[in-house]
Amino acid sequence: MMDFSFSEEQELLRKTVRQFVDKEIMPYIKTWDEQQHFEASILRRLAELGLMGVCIPEAYGGSGMDYNALAIVCEELERGDTAFRTAVSVHTGLNSMTLLQWGNEQQKQKYLIPQAKGEKVGAFGLTEPNAGSDVAAMQTTAIRQGDDYILNGSKTWISLCDVADHVLVFAYTDKSKKHHGISAFIVERQWEGFSSKAIKGKLGIRAGNTGELFFENVKVPKENLLGEEGEGFKIAMSALDNGRFTVAAGACGTIMACLEASVQYCHERATFGKEIGRHQLVQQMIAKMEAGLQQSRLLVYRAGWLKNQGKRNTRETSLAKWQACDYALEAANDAVQIHGAYGFSNEYPVERYLRNAKAPVIYEGTREIHTIMQGEYVLGYRQDKPLSKNLPAWPFVEAAEHSMN
Numbered sequence: 025m026m027d028f029s030f031s032e033e034q035e036l037l038r039k040t041v042r043q044f045v046d047k048e049i050m051p052y053i054k055t056w057d058e059q060q061h062f063e064a065s066i067l068r069r070l071a072e073l074g075l076m077g078v079c080i081p082e083a084y085g086g087s088g089m090d091y092n093a094l095a096i097v098c099e100e101l102e103r104g105d106t107a108f109r110t111a112v113s114v115h116t117g118l119n120s121m122t123l124l125q126w127g128n129e130q131q132k133q134k135y136l137i138p139q140a141k142g143e144k145v146g147a148f149g150l151t152e153p154n155a156g157s158d159v160a161a162m163q164t165t166a167i168r169q170g171d172d173y174i175l176n177g178s179k180t181w182i183s184l185c186d187v188a189d190h191v192l193v194f195a196y197t198d199k200s201k202k203h204h205g206i207s208a209f210i211v212e213r214q215w216e217g218f219s220s221k222a223i224k225g226k227l228g229i230r231a232g233n234t235g236e237l238f239f240e241n242v243k244v245p246k247e248n249l250l251g252e253e254g255e256g257f258k259i260a261m262s263a264l265d266n267g268r269f270t271v272a273a274g275a276c277g278t279i280m281a282c283l284e285a286s287v288q289y290c291h292e293r294a295t296f297g298k299e300i301g302r303h304q305l306v307q308q309m310i311a312k313m314e315a316g317l318q319q320s321r322l323l324v325y326r327a328g329w330l331k332n333q334g335k336r337n338t339r340e341t342s343l344a345k346w347q348a349c350d351y352a353l354e355a356a357n358d359a360v361q362i363h364g365a366y367g368f369s370n371e372y373p374v375e376r377y378l379r380n381a382k383a384p385v386i387y388e389g390t391r392e393i394h395t396i397m398q399g400e401y402v403l404g405y406r407q408d409k410p411l412s413k414n415l416p417a418w419p420f421v422e423a424a425e426h427s428m429n
C-alpha cells in the first residue's frame with residue numbers, strides 16, 4: 025500500500041514552522057545576511073517549539089515525531105533561510121540522530137537528551153583543510169593515554185563552530201588502518217585546548233555560523249568514544265544518510281521560496297503589454313521549478329519512509345540530496361532571471377536564494393560524489409552492507425519501553 029498524505033500532526037507542524045519563519049525570520053533575514061550575523065536566539069525559539077529534536081524519541085528528550093516530520097521542519101525553515109535549516113541539519117541530522125543510532129545509554133543520557141531538548145547545541149566535525157570528499161585524508165589524531173584520548177588537529181567549514189556545546193569529532197586512532205583506523209568522539213567546547221574561529225566572506229549562508237575548530241592536546245575521556253575504536257568512518261557515513269536527508273528537504277524549501285517570489289513578480293511586472301507570466305519562456309522557468317519541487321519531494325519523503333521502516337537508505341537519500349540540491353540551484357538561478365535586473369540586487373530575496381543554493385551542492389557530498397555513487401549503485405560496483413546499529417524505526421516503541429525499565 026502507498027500513502028502520499030501527511031498526518032494531521034504533520035500538517036500542523038508545517039503550519040507552525042511556517043508561521044514561525046514568517047514572523048521570526050523573514051522580517052530580519054536580509055539584515056542578518058548583510059551583517060553576516062548568526063542569530064542564535066532562533067535556536068532557543070526552535071527549542072521552545074520542540075523543533076531541535078523533532079524526530080528524537082520522547083524518552084530521549086525529543087518530540088517523538090517521525091523522520092518525515094524532520095523533513096517538513098527543514099523544508100519550511102529553508103523557505104526562510106538556508107542558515108537555520110543548516111543549523112538543524114547539523115544539530116539534529118548529523119549529531120543527535122547519530123547519538124541515537126550509535127550512542128550507549130550513558131552517552132544518550134548525558135548528551136542526546138539536552139541536545140534533543142535544545143538546551144545544548146551539537147555540531148559535526150569531519151572536514152579538514154586537506155580532507156573534504158576524501159575523508160580518509162584527515163590528519164586529526166586521537167591517541168589513547170590511560171583513560172583518555174589526546175586529540176590534536178583541526179577541522180574547517182564546520183557549521184555552528186562558535187555556537188555548539190558538543191561536537192562529534194572524527195580522528196585517527198590508528199592511521200595504519202586507513203578508513204578502519206578512524207574513530208568518533210563526543211567533544212565538549214569547554215574542554216581545555218578547544219578553540220574555534222568563524223569564516224567570514226562566504227558567498228552564501230551568510231546568516232549562518234561556519235568556521236574552523238582547533239584541538240590542542242584536548243583530553244577526551246574514553247567514555248566519549250562513540251561506537252568502537254575504528255568505527256568512525258562507518259559512523260560518519262551513516263550520519264551523512266541523515267544529514268543529506270535534511271539537506272534535500274531543505275532544498276525543497278528553497279524551491280518553494282523561489283516559486284513564491286517568482287510567481288508574485290510574474291504578476292507584478294509587465295512587458296510588451298502583458299504580465300511577464302504570460303510569456304511562455306517565463307512560464308517554462310516556473311514550470312521547471314514546480315517539476316523540480318514535486319520530484320524532489322517524492323524522493324525526500326520516500327527516503328523518510330525508509331527511515332521510518334528502520335531500513336538502510338543510503339542510496340535513496342543520496343539520490344534525493346543530489347537531485348533536490350541541483351533543482352534548487354537551478355530554481356534560484358531562474359528566479360533571478362525572472363526578476364531581470366531587479367533580481368541582481370538585494371532589493372528582492374532571490375539573489376540570496378541563489379547564493380545560498382550553491383553551498384548544498386558542495387556540502388554533505390558534492391554533486392560529483394553523489395553522481396559517482398548513483399552510477400556505481402546502478403553498475404553494481406557499490407552495495408550497502410547492513411550496519412551493526414540501525415536508526416530506530418518509527419514509532420519509537422523500543423526507546424519508550426527502554427525508558428520505562
Ligand SMILES: Cc1cc2nc3c(=O)[nH]c(=O)nc-3n(C[C@H](O)[C@H](O)[C@H](O)COP(=O)(O)OP(=O)(O)OC[C@H]3O[C@@H](n4cnc5c(N)ncnc54)[C@H](O)[C@@H]3O)c2cc1C
Nearest residue numbers: 148149150151156157158181182183383386387388390392
Ligand atoms: C557552508 C558550508 C557548511 C559546511 N558545514 C560542514 C560541517 O558542519 N561539518 C563538516 O564536517 N563539513 C562541513 N562542510 C564541508 C563540506 O562537507 C565539504 O566542503 C565537502 O565535503 C567538499 O569537500 P572540499 O570542500 O574539501 O572539496 P574537495 O573534496 O576538495 O573537492 C573539490 C572538487 O573536486 C571534486 N571531486 C573530489 N573528489 C572527486 C572525485 N573522486 N571524482 C570527481 N570529482 C571529485 C568535488 O566534487 C569538487 O568539485 C561545509 C561546507 C560548507 C560550504
